[in-house]
Amino acid sequence: DRLPALLAAMPKAELHMHIEGSLEPELIFALAQRNGVSIPYASVEELRRAYAFTNLQSFLDIYYAGASVLLKEQDFYDMAWAYLERAAADNVVHTEMFFDPQTHTARGVAMQTVIDGLHRACIDAQARLGVSAALILCFLRHLSEEDAFATLEQALPLRDKFIGIGLDSSELGHPPEKFARVFARCRELGFHLVAHAGEEGPPAYVWSALDVLKVERIDHGVQSTKDAELMKRLAQERIPLTVCPLSNLKLCVFPELAQHNLGQLLDAGLCATVNSDDPAYFGGYMNENFLQTFAATGLTAKQAWQLAANSFEGSFVDAATKARWM
Numbered sequence: 514d515r516l517p518a519l520l521a522a523m524p525k526a527e528l529h530m531h532i533e534g535s536l537e538p539e540l541i542f543a544l545a546q547r548n549g550v551s552i553p554y555a556s557v558e559e560l561r562r563a564y565a566f567t568n569l570q571s572f573l574d575i576y577y578a579g580a581s582v583l584l585k586e587q588d589f590y591d592m593a594w595a596y597l598e599r600a601a602a603d604n605v606v607h608t609e610m611f612f613d614p615q616t617h618t619a620r621g622v623a624m625q626t627v628i629d630g631l632h633r634a635c636i637d638a639q640a641r642l643g644v645s646a647a648l649i650l651c652f653l654r655h656l657s658e659e660d661a662f663a664t665l666e667q668a669l670p671l672r673d674k675f676i677g678i679g680l681d682s683s684e685l686g687h688p689p690e691k692f693a694r695v696f697a698r699c700r701e702l703g704f705h706l707v708a709h710a711g712e713e714g715p716p717a718y719v720w721s722a723l724d725v726l727k728v729e730r731i732d733h734g735v736q737s738t739k740d741a742e743l744m745k746r747l748a749q750e751r752i753p754l755t756v757c758p759l760s761n762l763k764l765c766v767f768p769e770l771a772q773h774n775l776g777q778l779l780d781a782g783l784c785a786t787v788n789s790d791d792p793a794y795f796g797g798y799m800n801e802n803f804l805q806t807f808a809a810t811g812l813t814a815k816q817a818w819q820l821a822a823n824s825f826e827g828s829f830v831d832a833a834t835k836a837r838w839m
């Protein structure tokens with residue numbers, strides 16, 4: 514069976530990963546030591562044992578605790594560089610990385626420290642790994658729209674260092690329309706727009722991400738299969754869904770990988786993609802997501818090719834580069 518080798522070797526783009534979710538326990542401890550930050554876990558093993566999640570919120574609590582060790586520009590660089598090396602090893606040739614500035618600015622870290630460190634790693638990735646890497650700034654949806662506006666304001670002097678705006682964190686109770694005004698502003702400013710919707714939240718959140726926020730891609734979107742009209746819309750408009758199978762498994766969105774609906778999304782003609790979300794927390798980077806999902810669901814080599822093509826189609830690279838990769 515040559516499918517695993519194909520999955521690993523095929524060039525692919527990653528469109529949904531949170532760079533703070535690539536912090537491995539070993540790096541969390543190394544940075545904690547380097548910065549004199551104390552964390553409520555005695556060892557790497559104890560921290561890893563805490564990675565037993567029941568839903569999105571149970572994960573986010575630990576994810577924000579892990580990010581508290583990041584203070585200096587070099588910390589952000591080291592985190593991103595470690596991920597980019599892993600991405601290159603998985604034959605990821607293009608990646609669009611989310612970052613959560615509010616997680617850092619709320620602790621007194623300057624916006625420029627965050628963005629400069631991450632952006633320097635993106636520049637080095639192209640030069641030293643041949644990986645093209647771009648940044649998408651995410652607003653935390655459990656915070657206010659006012660806080661998102663203030664965050665945008667702080668980031669605008671650095672606007673040439675990120676390509677888009679996203680929306681993440683606790684979905685239930687924080688519908689996309691809460692951020693209607695700030696997304697309208699980001700659209701005027703010319704940013705690409707994406708939002709998490711339909712991970713735990715209902716199809717109605719996918720509709721409002723599209724119609725109110727006017728996003729170009731939906732992050733997750735797996736709850737869309739519950740709404741036939743929505744499925745038609747997503748297929749007709751080729752709106753990319755950035756699906757994260759191992760994340761969905763670890764956060765109990767699906768009880769087993771064998772029950773994941775990725776195959777259903779592809780069969781309905783949607784532009785579904787495979788992504789790692791928070792690889793250090795969910796048990797795998799890109800190729801692990803492909804390998805485990807294909808092993809569990811029986812997807813085919815043809816569907817592997819389709820997923821890779823979808824990842825380039827859904828990316829924010831220019832049309833000429835897209836044509837070269839597809």
Ligand code: ES4
Pocket residue numbers: 531534569576681682683709712760790791
């Ligand atoms: C996230 Cl899996 C997931 N969902 C929403 N927000 C997030 N931030 C990091 N991982």
Ligand code: ZN
Pocket residue numbers: 529531681709732790
């Ligand atoms: Zn995510």
